[in-house]
Amino acid sequence: MSAEETKSPSADAAADIVKPKGIGRRSVLGALASVPFLGAFVYSFLSKKAAEDARKKAILSELGLPAGGRAPAFLPRTTLKKQGQLVRLGFIGFGGRGEDLAISAGFAHPDIIAEQRQKALEDKENKWLESWLNQDDLNVDFAAVCDLFDIRTERGVAAASNEERPGGAKGFPGAKRYKRYQDLLADKDIDAVVIATPDHWHTRIALDAVAAGKHIYCEKCLTRTEEETHQLAAAVKASPIVFQLGHQSRQQESHLQAKDLIRANVLGKVTLVETSTNRNSPNGAWVYDIHPEGSESNIDWETFQEPAPNKVPFSKERFFRWRCWFDYGTGLSGDLLSHEYDAINHILELGIPKYATASGGIYFFKDGRDVPDVFQAVFEYPDRDLTLVYSATLANGRVRGRLIMGHDATMEVMQGLTVYADADSTRYKDKIEKKIIDPELPLASYSQGAKGIDTVTSATEKYFAGRGLMYTYLAGRIMDVSHLHIADWLDCIRNGGQPRCNIDQAFEEAITCHMATRSFVEGRRVAWDPAAKKIV
């Protein structure tokens, strides 16, 4: 009941004369009383917005970036070209990584699907299967498989014929099974191969694949030695095949955004780059499970160790945990420094360093391995006035972001990225003094899935961007970078062009890693002689 209704009938009658609809003066005044409040709101809101817009505009123009940033560089659904003709894939090496790549290409073993289905039932948040089934159909046939361990070959055959495929794709009759990779390469029904063997086999298989005219997706590290690197790079460059090295982080959106910021010279002169690997589990330290049924009768040990410099009697440890020995790989260099170096090389286009110095030791996993579990490498680029520092431990899980340090700002790149102006920057001095730029707050940030670079960020957003956990999907879908990396390779096979990690970048990766390995093994600083194209 309103106040008006308590008035005398005569007052009501009078009001009715003035306002035939019976709206009282007091009601109108009461209704209007909120106008000043709304007015104050609108005024203060517009003032705040104008101040923030001006600050944002000032920072963006200072950074030379378009207002609002740019759109994500890679949206799978819109940028993937037509799937074109069917590509028939052969998998050479079907261990952990080979199987992962088959899954990314759209072929999972029925056991994996059953296991994931069970997990999704038990835990509604587990979206692995759902997102895998929603992946694009890449129009490939898993047509052949070859592994030295029979049980793995059988897994490949089962994965290849699985009816359950992503993107509603049809199933295939199954993969041909080969004991020798040479026979797989001789198969006229194979267009391209995925090489996911231990590193010591990469070069031989890849050289034979080039000779057989098969396109190659090769796992990192490209090779085990410098000599192999020269041989393989020369062969691939002289052939028309499409070569992709397995550094799937080249598909990472934050790296592309970082490249843009570097190009815009947001950081000023970059003199130091720090990157790292931290892992803290037996699996992370390559103490992989030894298959209970693995034995001399179903593992072709002699073929396995054929390209290795030292021959030893049958060893399940060495077969299943090959990364722990220099005979088959290069330890942290080729496995994890390679990823970190490639990420930095992608962002900064550093190329091969002039000098490398590495050190380390076996400090935690004293299990008979001969590769270090704590390792650091320093790479000098005198032409760029820059040093790249890598440090790694397999016995601590602290996540350290990649830090790119310039005179004017520092960029930390993870899944997302953040840029902080340097308090003593020359370029931003004026704006720091005018309080337009606060060195304590991100100058620019990017979170995976966001629409572009942002310049004014709240504390919470800053936190999430730093941790890189804000978005797990791109363009509304959960993103598997290996899937994108394979798709990139297939695109180039069908439509021409160079994939994101081609043989030139692969060459730089392998030489840089081998410089670190050589330095560690020989206990001295090594140099790259660009004229002689040689590590000296």
Added chain:
Amino acid sequence: MTPSPAPSRESWPCTKLKLWILVLLRMAIGWHFLYEGIAKLLNPYWTSASFLLESKGPLAGLFHSAAADPTVLKIIDFLNIWGLIAIGLGLMAGFLTRAAAAAGMVLLALYYFCNPPWIGYAYSVPQEGSYLFVTKNVVEFFALWVVILFPTSRTIGLDGLIFRKKGRA
């Protein structure tokens, strides 16, 4: 003598001062909701995903799966932004105030149960204060209850025009 502006038949104790303090309470909450909504609307990077993903407690599963589904997330973001704006405008203008206040209470309850500050739950998002069970959301929730019980909008607000006869807002 100015007649008392007490808007209710039950004549809750209402002097002019009390009435205006209650109106200010309504305006402050309305202002807060309205700006929260507009700030989100104007930030192209804003999404509730990170807030939902941080969820702990009995409803965590529900919030997590909402964050993981892009369509559901879009709907939640839309409802949240426009809900906040509508509630804010309603409270400030005194328009359908009881409904606005009730909707505000529902939103606040959802925020509270998404990240309840209960014993044993630690959050990695920095918070601006220290809370045990009672957060500012809880205080605002009860403040909205007060707004519902003391319908100032019929005196100061558009509800005075709408609900003249029935005396309800």
